[in-house]
Amino acid sequence: MAENGIGARVLRKEDNRFLTGKGNYTDDINRPGQTYACLVRSPHAHATINSIDISAAKAAPGVVAVFVGQDLVDDGIGGLVCGMSVAGKGGEVNKAPPRNVLTIDKARFVGDPVAVVIAETLAQAKDGAELVNVDYTELACVVATDGADKAGAPQLHEEVPNNLALDWEFGDSAAVDAAFATAHKVAEIELINNRMVTNPMEPRSAIGEYNSGTDETTLYLTSQNPHVHRLVMSAFMAIAPEHKFRVVAPDVGGGFGSKIFTYNEEAVCAWAAKKINRPVKWTSDRSEAFLCDAHGRDHVTKAEMALDADGKFLAMRVTSYSNMGAYLQLFSVSISTLFHAFLLAGQYTTPAIYIDMKAVMTNTAPVDAARGAGRPEATYLLERLVDVSAGVMDLDPAEIRRRNFIKADQMPYVTPVVHTYDSGDYDASLAKALANSDYDGFAARKAEAEGRGMRRGIGLSAYIEACGVAPSAAVGSLGAGVGLWESAQVRFNPTGSVTVFTGTHSHGQGHETSFAQLITERLGVPIENVEVVHGDTDKGQFGMGTYGSRSLPVGGVAIVNACDKIIAKGKKIAAHTLEAAEDDIEFADGNFTVAGTDKTMNIAEVAFTAYVPHNYPEGVEPGLDEIAFFDPLNFSFPAGAHVCEVEIDPDTGTVEIVRYTAVDDFGTLVNPMIVEGQVHGGLAHGIGQALLEGCVYGDDGQLVTGSFMDYCMPRADNLPSFDVDYSPTVPEHNPLGVKGCGEAGAIAAPPAVINAIVNALGVKHLDMPATPEVVWRAAQAAG
Amino acid sequence: MATVSMTVNGQAVSGEVEGRTLLVQFLRENLNMTGTHVGCDTSQCGACVVHINGDSMKSCTMLALEAEGAQVTTIEGLAQGGEMHPMQQAFQDNHGLQCGFCTPGMVMSAIDLVAKNPNPDETTIREQLEGNICRCTGYHNIVKAVQQAAKTMGG
Numbered sequence: 032m033a034e035n036g037i038g039a040r041v042l043r044k045e046d047n048r049f050l051t052g053k054g055n056y057t058d059d060i061n062r063p064g065q066t067y068a069c070l071v072r073s074p075h076a077h078a079t080i081n082s083i084d085i086s087a088a089k090a091a092p093g094v095v096a097v098f099v100g101q102d103l104v105d106d107g108i109g110g111l112v113c114g115m116s117v118a119g120k121g122g123e124v125n126k127a128p129p130r131n132v133l134t135i136d137k138a139r140f141v142g143d144p145v146a147v148v149i150a151e152t153l154a155q156a157k158d159g160a161e162l163v164n165v166d167y168t169e170l171a172c173v174v175a176t177d178g179a180d181k182a183g184a185p186q187l188h189e190e191v192p193n194n195l196a197l198d199w200e201f202g203d204s205a206a207v208d209a210a211f212a213t214a215h216k217v218a219e220i221e222l223i224n225n226r227m228v229t230n231p232m233e234p235r236s237a238i239g240e241y242n243s244g245t246d247e248t249t250l251y252l253t254s255q256n257p258h259v260h261r262l263v264m265s266a267f268m269a270i271a272p273e274h275k276f277r278v279v280a281p282d283v284g285g286g287f288g289s290k291i292f293t294y295n296e297e298a299v300c301a302w303a304a305k306k307i308n309r310p311v312k313w314t315s316d317r318s319e320a321f322l323c324d325a326h327g328r329d330h331v332t333k334a335e336m337a338l339d340a341d342g343k344f345l346a347m348r349v350t351s352y353s354n355m356g357a358y359l360q361l362f363s364v365s366i367s368t369l370f371h372a373f374l375l376a377g378q379y380t381t382p383a384i385y386i387d388m389k390a391v392m393t394n395t396a397p398v399d400a401a402r403g404a405g406r407p408e409a410t411y412l413l414e415r416l417v418d419v420s421a422g423v424m425d426l427d428p429a430e431i432r433r434r435n436f437i438k439a440d441q442m443p444y445v446t447p448v449v450h451t452y453d454s455g456d457y458d459a460s461l462a463k464a465l466a467n468s469d470y471d472g473f474a475a476r477k478a479e480a481e482g483r484g485m486r487r488g489i490g491l492s493a494y495i496e497a498c499g500v501a502p503s504a505a506v507g508s509l510g511a512g513v514g515l516w517e518s519a520q521v522r523f524n525p526t527g528s529v530t531v532f533t534g535t536h537s538h539g540q541g542h543e544t545s546f547a548q549l550i551t552e553r554l555g556v557p558i559e560n561v562e563v564v565h566g567d568t569d570k571g572q573f574g575m576g577t578y579g580s581r582s583l584p585v586g587g588v589a590i591v592n593a594c595d596k597i598i599a600k601g602k603k604i605a606a607h608t609l610e611a612a613e614d615d616i617e618f619a620d621g622n623f624t625v626a627g628t629d630k631t632m633n634i635a636e637v638a639f640t641a642y643v644p645h646n647y648p649e650g651v652e653p654g655l656d657e658i659a660f661f662d663p664l665n666f667s668f669p670a671g672a673h674v675c676e677v678e679i680d681p682d683t684g685t686v687e688i689v690r691y692t693a694v695d696d697f698g699t700l701v702n703p704m705i706v707e708g709q710v711h712g713g714l715a716h717g718i719g720q721a722l723l724e725g726c727v728y729g730d731d732g733q734l735v736t737g738s739f740m741d742y743c744m745p746r747a748d749n750l751p752s753f754d755v756d757y758s759p760t761v762p763e764h765n766p767l768g769v770k771g772c773g774e775a776g777a778i779a780a781p782p783a784v785i786n787a788i789v790n791a792l793g794v795k796h797l798d799m800p801a802t803p804e805v806v807w808r809a810a811q812a813a814g
Numbered sequence: 815m816a817t818v819s820m821t822v823n824g825q826a827v828s829g830e831v832e833g834r835t836l837l838v839q840f841l842r843e844n845l846n847m848t849g850t851h852v853g854c855d856t857s858q859c860g861a862c863v864v865h866i867n868g869d870s871m872k873s874c875t876m877l878a879l880e881a882e883g884a885q886v887t888t889i890e891g892l893a894q895g896g897e898m899h900p901m902q903q904a905f906q907d908n909h910g911l912q913c914g915f916c917t918p919g920m921v922m923s924a925i926d927l928v929a930k931n932p933n934p935d936e937t938t939i940r941e942q943l944e945g946n947i948c949r950c951t952g953y954h955n956i957v958k959a960v961q962q963a964a965k966t967m968g969g
């Protein structure tokens with residue numbers, strides 16, 4: 032291993048600026064002559080817009096301009112788009128109702144933007160927005176996930192009869208029915224996967240700027256994928272041609288999915304900047320983020336498992352609703368279908384699986400990918416159902432899992448729901464998790480807790496996810512509008528230092544460090560001489576961005592592939608300089624050496640030669656600067672076993688996580704310190720969903736949990752320290768041997784926590800979030 | 815508009831503000847000191863924490879005019895002579911930050927915590943940091959960082 036190469040716990044290169052207040056987040060940027068935008072938002076969940084009177088706002092002090100939706104339409108600006116076409120029952124693809132940047136005909140959720148006021152100061156913009164007079168006729172609304180397609184429910188869009196955006200099924204229902212008909216026992220559960228507000232700590236922000244001299248538009252944006260943002264806004268919305276449009280995503284304070292999508296506000300800023308020929312800045316406040324950022328999860332589900340006499344899973348049937356909110360965001364319908372259903376085999380050999388999923392539209396904020404995106408929902412229902420199955424069969428939860436695991440020697444394993452797992456040893460990870468958590472000692476700990484009047488429970492979660500998104504042809508055949516390859520450019524500077532341009536984007540993941548480690552490992556360049564550049568469409572080549580735990584499994588491979596091209600070219604240059612045959616040149620630890628001799632040339636010298644090619648091989652281009660695009664051959668399949676142990680005070684319903692043990696298979700770890708951090712953060716997200724977080728709309732469509740006062744984020748005193756360990760296997764399809772780690776905790780934790788609570792109380796089920804009230808009621812009912 | 819004067823990181827500053835201008839706006843907009851962040855509008859997240867006369871305060875919860883004459887320390891004022899403060903160093907050493915957005919407030923709160931509890935145990939650290947939300951780290955490494963800094967700051 033090279034010093035600071037793959038496997039080293041290198042301290043992060045990006046930390047200095049973040050720790051000294053020198054981070055450069057979008058809201059930290061101010062442009063000369065900048066104006067401020069404030070959106071006028073619907074206070075109603077569902078209302079017809081009769082008229083909008085902007086005259087008073089226009090006359091208000093400091094107001095520069097006021098625009099409504101029709102102004103953008105008149106300017107040829109397109110609406111926001113859904114990037115997926117998923118085929119449902121009978122081959123009918125999902126409905127894709129149009130969405131104007133500023134809604135014109137109707138408001139469909141509280142927060143739906145109807146106008147924008149642009150002023151000299153933010154305060155003046157806000158004051159001006161108060162003066163926009165929108166005449167609404169309120170309409171009845173629908174918010175319930177499992178009520179939106181019922182007869183008589185209010186209709187959101189003409190194009191979406193019964194609010195049913197997609198009626199989708201997958202799997203062999205005849206085989207499933209047959210298995211249920213002959214099953215020894217059937218386990219069943221009804222559960223809710225609670226809606227979450229993603230809440231990265233940095234609110235979204237955008238600054239549009241137009242240069243009339245060059246006809247160029249620049250958009251500074253809180254984005255996880257600036258090239259994709261530019262593509263969508265250029266190709267579908269006609270805000271600016273792609274070659275005259277620069278999107279800069281500087282330091283971004285967390286994303287977790289919510290900063291993938293194209294939103295109204297950034298489109299307004301980019302468009303209006305040209306319209307008024309001045310920069311336009313908008314920064315979300317937290318209340319707007321709660322109302323308008325895409326939310327996550329929100330399923331209402333029934334799941335059943337058919338079991339044989341040995342507790343083997345024969346078949347699984349899932350009937351579910353998923354809530355899309357008022358408009359279809361970028362991935363929307365794909366999350367609750369493809370990214371959900373294709374993980375329903377989990378770690379098990381269940382031979383037949385069928386799912387019926389209805390994706391409905393409601394008068395709530397749009398729902399889209401959020402950390403885990405479909406896989407947490409699949410894992411939660413499956414791992415809860417497995418525990419219920421264990422109860423039905425009177426088997427230990429660990430034992431029923433072992434009886435049904437896909438075995439390591441069955442890899443590669445083709446599941447009945449599309450995916451082919453390429454590696455994994457689920458028995459090994461469970462065994463390690465049980466040992467690390469002292470599963471065998473639990474009975475004694477439970478007895479001791481009971482002596483103190485406390486209820487103690489233990490819960491397992493054996494999860495799998497599909498990461499490293501994704502093979503382009505595969506996602507194309509499933510209805511994606513784009514490919515999901517990744518790009519990298521590795522540029523040697525003449526002095527031997529290296530600049531890496533990646534198409535991924537780091538918003539907390541530490542790419543500037545772990546990607547530099549790849550260069551150090553492959554090219555032998557000291558890590559301090561490597562700079563990783565991302566987040567600016569004018570600097571790097573097109574890239575697809577960061578989500579779906581793809582940056583290292585896909586983007587990292589692109590980097591090492593570019594390194595291989597560097598080495599191949601370097602060999603030609605070294606061979607010429609060292610007067611040897613190219614085939615005799617070996618490369619290791621940053622040096623090109625003539626095999627079997629001490630004739631050697633450092634890669635920095637080769638780089639210098641490439642830029643000062645006075646004595647240079649014929650037919651070889653000057654320069655040392657290579658680009659690579661990598662399209663993965665398969666998804667990657669991180670998996671693991673988590674054990675959660677809780678103690679519950681039956682008098683107050685408070686749940687304390689007294690021990691949390693994670694054993695994960697992420698393949699090779701490039702920077703174990705960063706990986707651990709990703710696991711910790713994912714666990715906090717998952718535990719937050721299980722115990723604290725729940726986004727609630729009233730029946731009137733008002734957001735009840737609209738601030739951090741009402742929506743309970745996990746805080747330091749809600750969480751334990753975590754015991755994190757690994758049981759790696761080698762993924763066949765990934766050249767770096769990596770699988771991705773950013774979402775695992777959020778996927779694994781919810782069922783582990785709820786299984787532990789259910790175990791402690793001796794009840795069949797309770798829904799998330801398991802707040803003290805929910806737990807107290809369950810404890811009282813259970814006696 | 816009114817004039818407000820204070821000392822920020824050892825430097826006398828003054829500026830014109832409205833009555834409604836928050837201290838954090840004064841720092842970010844008037845002084846262009848953008849190290850202090852805004853993560854919410856309900857005084858819940860702690861991204862905006864600075865020190866006022868040595869005590870940690872949420873600068874979004876204070877009017878700029880209320881800081882008249884105060885000694886204000888922000889994240890930009892911690893490192894001395896190119897050396898990070900032991901708390902900053904401990905956050906780096908323990909990977910106590912990811913996206914960095916909560917970090918300035920977290921570090922400022924943590925310094926005050928250790929100043930008032932020189933030997934904090936894990937429970938104390940977790941309870942005292944309850945006013946700072948981090949979405950990235952799960953707090954595990956933040957707790958470790960504060961424990962390390964408590965040792966170095968205690969000497």
Ligand code: FES
Pocket residue numbers: 851852853854855856857858859860861862863872873874875
């Ligand atoms: S900005 Fe959230 S507490 Fe001050």
Ligand code: FES
Pocket residue numbers: 232284285539910911912913914915916917947948949950951
């Ligand atoms: S490091 Fe991102 S919010 Fe704390």
